[in-house]
Amino acid sequence: MHAREEKFYVDPATREELVLVDAKVSSDGAVIEGGLVSPAGNRFEIRNGVPDFIYPFELPDVDKKSLQQSEQRAGVYDQYLPLTFSTYGEDEQQVRSNMVDKLNLRSDSVVLEIAAGTGRDSEIIAQRLGPEGRLYIQDISPSFLAHNVQRMQNIGANAEASLANGYYLPFRDNSFDACFSFGGINGFADIKRAFAEMARVTKPGGKVVVGDECMPPWLRDTEFGRVLMNSNPEFSYPLPLDKLPVEARKTSVQWIIGGVFYLIDFEVGEGEPYADFDFPIPGARGGTHRTRYYGQLEGVTPEAKKLAYEARAKTGKSMHQWLDEVVRAAAQRDLGAAD
Template identity: 45%
Template sequence: MKENALEVYRCPITGERLHLDAAEKHGDEVVRGVLLARDQRYVVEGDMPVFLRTEQLTGTAHFARNYYASIAETYDDYVHVTFDLYNESEREVRLGLIELLNLNRRSKVLEISAGTGKDSELILDNLDADGELWLLDLSSDMLAHAKEKIARYPARTEAAVGDACHLPYADNYFDALYCFAGIGHFTDQRMALKEMARVVHPGGKVVFAEKNVPPWLRDTEYGKILINNNPMFADENPLALLPVEARNAGIRWILGNVHYVVDYTVGEGEPTGNFDLVLPGHRGGSFNTRYFGKLEGVSAEAKALYEKAARKREMSLYQWLDSTVREKALKDLSED
């Protein structure tokens, strides 16, 4: 890693800035060393910081790290099968996903589950020397191959071993985030999706994809064959887990119609609305008065009378009720 990467890297546990200690450097490249933040300590090995802790590797994440480490040398020789199964072009599918990032030549991109860099190269084709691509993966073995692929590109590149549930990056740093086939191994998808929104600035894009047989194909022979081969095809899509910052979110199924793609623009906090807008019509009021101004129920006879009185006064139900309650309450309070 370059020493100036410390401007972006953060402790994935505390969010603090990291300090380099006991470093072996070749020029500005840190080959080995230790990154410190209060009580946290992370090593730099083979010029990559390792932010992954053993205790974070539970469930399928533990399997994924060991599995991909074991196939890192041959992964690129066989990954085309995923696309051949559906008679689709690997390059065209990957390019279609990357297009959703809305990149420009200076974009700062984070790629999670970067693997051997098959998508990394295509992302870097969109960037010039002012652009940046940061890679994260559970497997240092896979990343070693990615680093070889991307070394020839002019954009700034960095790679780290880490967990998507605890991203080691500063808030709001990236313009875009990309993850193709990785979310199924995240130990806590809700936390990981929240982390994705945290590190992308408002207005930036998040794009992720994973295998999933959609509901309308679950009972088909096609869907059953896929689920029989890999139970992950039966996993639910994570729309319900998206963070509140997700804006203009969309989902589609590609690659044999059994891989979902979610993309959204990052916003700030919850959406806001003009909920004090006075609504036309007999009922009247606003979204806020209807939500915050609910009263106890009344008898059917009283309700009919108040509706009749409002019509007679040519007032909306809200106007009549609000003015009447205020008038009566103020009168009663003045008598105390």
């Protein structure tokens, strides 16, 4: 970790600023050992230049299992991963390049890659960036991340690595121009929180691109689907559209790599989407979207409803206008009588 990156990170649990302590710095200004401490007292160690922001400190069982599997596979991952693409007759580099295209990167973009693995996508992202751009790579697996760091050094990438849990990100709000994650989110204990975190740390207007295994509904009851789901249970995982954050705009989803991996991309907005709820809606019902939602009263008998519709039709008013006038008049009458 370079000393200049210290203020870029925050405590993933509290989002408080961190202070560098007990630092050992190399001749080129890189922090190779030390700790980052927050006002809450949380300390995150730096080892061999890589800060460890993994939180919660005691991981849920789902995350422990994912971490264990990653550590076991790291040594042979790059050797066997190409089989994923050759199985379906796909060109790995072209598929990965097409995914990165969706990030809409500029040469000076600041990009976060979550669950970055050994760096097969990281390398493509890094090659899209110029001297002013920067790539932050993180993974929960030390072994995966070590392979990625070596790959970044081999290509001379402007990259900063850290260990982190994908649904507790150690960054301030609106830190990145784009956020990417492919092939890891199925193993997260809290996918909904992960999407929310991606939206939080990405600037409004920035892109989030996420993908993983998922057999589409129309193939689940085919021999093709059953064979693959039997070999890899992750193919049976549901498409996580219900986990997307309210900030997701211009959202699209497609199935890639033989049609059995989803790819979701969206532009980050601010809060809930905008809509004009207050314009008068033409027609017999009338009112506005807002009055139709907030102005509902208790139900009446079928006879009273029939009379109301007949009276409204005779006056030519919308039902909203007729009811509003009738209720106001009756309320004022009764309130006056009570006085």
